[in-house]
Amino acid sequence: xxxxxxxxxxxxxxxxxxxxxxxxxxxxxxxxxxxxxxxxxxxxxxxxxxxxxxxxxxxxxxxxxxxxxxxxxxxxxxxxxxxxxxxxxxxxxxxxxxxxxxxxxxxxxxxxxxxxxxxxxxxxxxxxxxxxxxxxxxxxxxxxxxxxxxxxxxxxxxxxxxxxxxxxxxxxxxxxxxxxxxxxxxxxxxxxxxxxxxxxxxxxxxxxxxxxxxxxxxxxxxxxxxxxxxxxxxxxxxxxxxxxxxxxxxxxxxxxxxxxxxxx
Amino acid sequence: xxxxxxxxxxxxxxxxxxxxxxxxxxxxxxxxxxxxxxxxxxxxxxxxxxxxxxxxxxxxxxxxxxxxxxxxxxxxxxxxxxxxxxxxxxxxxxxxxxxxxxxxxxxxxxxxxxxxxxxxxxxxxxxxxxxxxxxxxxxxxxxxxxxxxxxxxxxxxxxxxxxxxxxxxxxxxxxxxxxxxxxxxxxxxxxxxxxxxxxxxxxxxxxxxxxxxxxxxxxxxxxxxxxxxxxxxxxxxxxxxxxxxxxxxxxxxxxxxxxxxxxx
Numbered sequence: 001x002x003x004x005x006x007x008x009x010x011x012x013x014x015x016x017x018x019x020x021x022x023x024x025x026x027x028x029x030x031x032x033x034x035x036x037x038x039x040x041x042x043x044x045x046x047x048x049x050x051x052x053x054x055x056x057x058x059x060x061x062x063x064x065x066x067x068x069x070x071x072x073x074x075x076x077x078x079x080x081x082x083x084x085x086x087x088x089x090x091x092x093x094x095x096x097x098x099x100x101x102x103x104x105x106x107x108x109x110x111x112x113x114x115x116x117x118x119x120x121x122x123x124x125x126x127x128x129x130x131x132x133x134x135x136x137x138x139x140x141x142x143x144x145x146x147x148x149x150x151x152x153x154x155x156x157x158x159x160x161x162x163x164x165x166x167x168x169x170x171x172x173x174x175x176x177x178x179x180x181x182x183x184x185x186x187x188x189x190x191x192x193x194x195x196x197x198x199x200x201x202x203x204x205x206x207x208x209x210x211x212x213x214x215x216x217x218x219x220x221x222x223x224x225x226x227x228x229x230x231x232x233x234x235x236x237x238x239x240x241x242x243x244x245x246x247x248x249x250x251x252x253x254x255x256x257x258x259x260x261x262x263x264x
Numbered sequence: 265x266x267x268x269x270x271x272x273x274x275x276x277x278x279x280x281x282x283x284x285x286x287x288x289x290x291x292x293x294x295x296x297x298x299x300x301x302x303x304x305x306x307x308x309x310x311x312x313x314x315x316x317x318x319x320x321x322x323x324x325x326x327x328x329x330x331x332x333x334x335x336x337x338x339x340x341x342x343x344x345x346x347x348x349x350x351x352x353x354x355x356x357x358x359x360x361x362x363x364x365x366x367x368x369x370x371x372x373x374x375x376x377x378x379x380x381x382x383x384x385x386x387x388x389x390x391x392x393x394x395x396x397x398x399x400x401x402x403x404x405x406x407x408x409x410x411x412x413x414x415x416x417x418x419x420x421x422x423x424x425x426x427x428x429x430x431x432x433x434x435x436x437x438x439x440x441x442x443x444x445x446x447x448x449x450x451x452x453x454x455x456x457x458x459x460x461x462x463x464x465x466x467x468x469x470x471x472x473x474x475x476x477x478x479x480x481x482x483x484x485x486x487x488x489x490x491x492x493x494x495x496x497x498x499x500x501x502x503x504x505x506x507x508x509x510x511x512x513x514x515x516x517x518x519x520x521x522x523x524x525x526x527x528x
Contacts, residue, residue, distance in 0.1 A: 037312055038302060045500045048301055147425075150414035161411075161432075164425055236309045262526060 003223045005030040005215060006065025008056040011039035012153070012240065013186030014071030015247035017094070017208030018229070021069070022248065024212050029227030031063050035261060037235035040149060041074040042118025042185070049120065050079040055264040057083055057091070059232070062264065067219050069211050070094065073185040074118055076207075077126035090218045094186070097210035099130035102180035105203050106131075106138050109179030114202070115142040116169070116195070117184035118149065127184055141176050145169045145188070152187040158194060166194040178202045231256035267487045269294040269479060270329025272320040275303035276417070276504060277450030278335030279511035281358070281472030282493070285333070286512065288476050293491030295327050299525060301498035304413060305338040306382025306449070313384065317343040319528040321351055323496070326528065331483050333475050334358065337449040338382055340471075341390035354482045358450070361474035363394035366444035369467050370395075370402050373443030378466070379406040380433070380459070381448035382413065391448055405440050409433045409452070416451040422458060430458035442466045495520035 005025070007018050011034050018032055033056055035041075041049050053075045060068055067090045070076050070083070076093030083091050102113045115127040122144040131138050147165045156162050181202045183189050189206045196204060233240045237256040244253045269289070271282050275298050282296055297320055299305075305313050317339045324332055331354045334340050334347070340357030347355050366377045379391040386408040395402050411429045420426050445466045447453050453470045460468055497504045501520040508517045 037308060039307075043303075043500070044301060048499050146418050147414060147420075150411060154410050156411075161425070161428055164428065168425075235312050236307070 002225045003066040003219055004064055004225050005067050005069060005219065006033070006060030006063065007031070007069045007071050008033040008035070008060055009071040009186060010035050010041035010074065012036070012243055012247060013149070014208070015244055016186045016189050016206070017069055017071035017211050019248050020206070020209040020212035021215070024216050025221050025224055027226055028221065028224040029229060031060055031065055031230045032232065033059055034231070034233045034240060036233040036240055037261065040118070041072060042120045042146070042149065044120065046078045046120070046124070049074055050082055053079040053083055054086065055261050057087055058264045059259065059261060061087065061089065063230070065089070067215060068092065069215055071186055071208055071211065073207060074120045077117070077121040077124040092211055092214050092218070094184070094207035094211045095126050095130050097214035098182050098184065098205050098207035099127055100134060101210050102182050102205045103131050103134040103138055105180035105205070107135060110177065111137055112139045112176060112178045114173050114176060114178035114181045114199070115140060115184050116145050116181060116188060117142065119144045119146055121184050127182060141173055141178065143169055143173060148191055149185065149187045152190045157190045162191060162194045163197070166191065166198045170195065170198040174199070180205050183207055228254055230254065232259050234259060234261040266489045267330040267483055268328055268489050269331050269333060269483065270297070270324030270327065271295070271333045271335050272297040272299070272324055273335040273450060274299050274305035274338065276300070276507055276511060277413070278472070279508055280450045280453050280470070281333055281335035281475050283512050284470070284473040284476035285479070288480050289485050289488055291490055292485065292488040293493060295324055295329055295494045296496065297323055298495070298497045298504060300500050300504055301525065304382070305336060306384045306410070306413065308384065310342045310384070310388070313338055314343040314346055317347055318350065319525050321347055321355070322528045323523065323525060325351065325353065327494070329353070331479060332356065333479050335450055335472055335475065337471060338384045341381070341385040341388040356475055356478050356482070358448070358471035358475045359390050359394050361478035362446050362448065362469050362471035363391055364398060365474050366446050366469045367395050367398040367402055369444035369469070371399060374441065375401055376403045376440060376442045378437050378440060378442035378445045378463070379404060379448050380409050380412075380445060380452060381406065383408045383410055385448050391446055405437055405442065407433055407437060412455055413449065413451045416454045421454045426455060426458045427461070430455065430462045434459065434462040438463070444469050447471055492518055494518065496523050498523060498525040
């Protein structure tokens with residue numbers, strides 16, 4: 001009745017997972033933290049990513065979260081095991097749920113999955129490991145798409161520039177002809193249009209959506225507290241609040257509050 | 265005889281200033297700090313930028329720097345006055361030297377300057393103020409080019425994508441027909457080719473180069489200590505070292521050391 005879900009991300013991107021959460025847990029309160037002072041995580045070392053993830057989680061636990069959705073692909077790929085070992089509450093990353101869904105699609109097809117992610121996510125090999133834990137025979141190709149995040153953050157989600165980079169990253173994988181393509185970074189669903197055009201015939205797996213669905217297996221809608229979400233960021237709350245309306249596709253977003261995440 | 269120059273930037277970009285320093289102060293030691301754990305600064309709030317800049321400066325002072333070149337356009341635009349008030353050593357940003365050079369060019373021409381920078385730099389209005397302090401009659405246009413840094417960092421310094429964004433940002437300023445165009449972010453000199461093609465006829469002012477020239481007015485080559493530069497970063501020293509060779513255009517770059525900048 002009074003459980004609260006906490007969601008964190010390196011910045012704004014996790015709002016794609018929050019949007020999916022809002023669809024599933026309609027009218028239920030959640031706490032969102034976006035580490036806008038230290039975004040992006042995708043270019044940082046595994047040690048630094050892990051340290052940041054601990055601070056982000058401690059903050060949400062401190063605010064009363066009873067379940068954590070790690071909406072950041074980079075953290076899910078690099079630090080989820082450490083978080084699970086350290087914290088005594090359910091912690092759901094985006095990797096395992098998305099890997100599970102992609103594996104299901106692949107096993108019903110030619111057995112092929114393409115993973116799109118940041119450099120750190122691809123380097124970690126986490127999606128590949130998660131998929132092979134389900135079935136070793138699934139072939140996995142991973143593609144780092146480092147320009148996708150800046151494209152989305154600067155509003156280039158369609159048009160010439162978005163298509164140019166979608167082709168640059170994805171055309172070399174066309175011969176692989178994947179059954180499922182994991183959008184392994186929370187920003188990437190905003191580029192579904194161009195990605196889907198280049199990779200026509202593949203099913204796109206939205207990792208944020210799969211994480212929200214996985215959360216619903218741990219915690220029922222009835223168990224969660226009613227109310228508006230609380231948004232926290234580590235920097236620039238105004239621009240977060242403005243963009244949150246776009247990411248969540250609705251008005252009435254409460255102003256984000258600023259926190260000193262380094263003190264957690 | 266034993267003075268040492270300290271150079272800092274939010275990341276790698278300041279190496280364009282370091283490269284210019286190496287040309288002017290051949291064989292002389294300097295200390296470089298790149299805040300690779302917290303890059304980029306250009307999207308952060310003025311308060312956060314200021315706090316980071318203080319830590320970066322304290323670190324270099326602690327390491328023995330006797331003059332600081334702030335090679336970061338965002339810090340130079342948002343925090344240089346606070347740094348100058350607080351620290352008792354010469355602090356040279358990229359804004360004043362570049363503004364001075366651009367004003368000279370403009371006053372010999374039609375009196376027009378275009379400033380290219382990150383969102384934070386443009387928002388600060390620092391270049392405009394610095395130019396108007398020299399001559400109020402100079403017309404200034406500022407253009408935020410947020411995709412330029414990710415383009416450079418991902419190696420797209422020429423070709424279709426670089427040209428696409430150069431046209432997107434710069435074609436709307438063609439009617440202005442500036443005498444001088446300030447490359448107000450240390451990454452931008454790497455895009456000189458496409459910027460120069462779109463803005464043919466304008467003189468490009470490299471802010472890192474102007475800062476290195478300004479340092480030479482405070483400190484003579486003879487006064488500075490001989491030796492190899494020391495490179496420090498707050499994260500991912502390997503990738504910094506690899507890219508430093510590209511930015512500096514030479515081999516024999518010492519491995520960067522990692523420091524915990526948050527403790528300064």
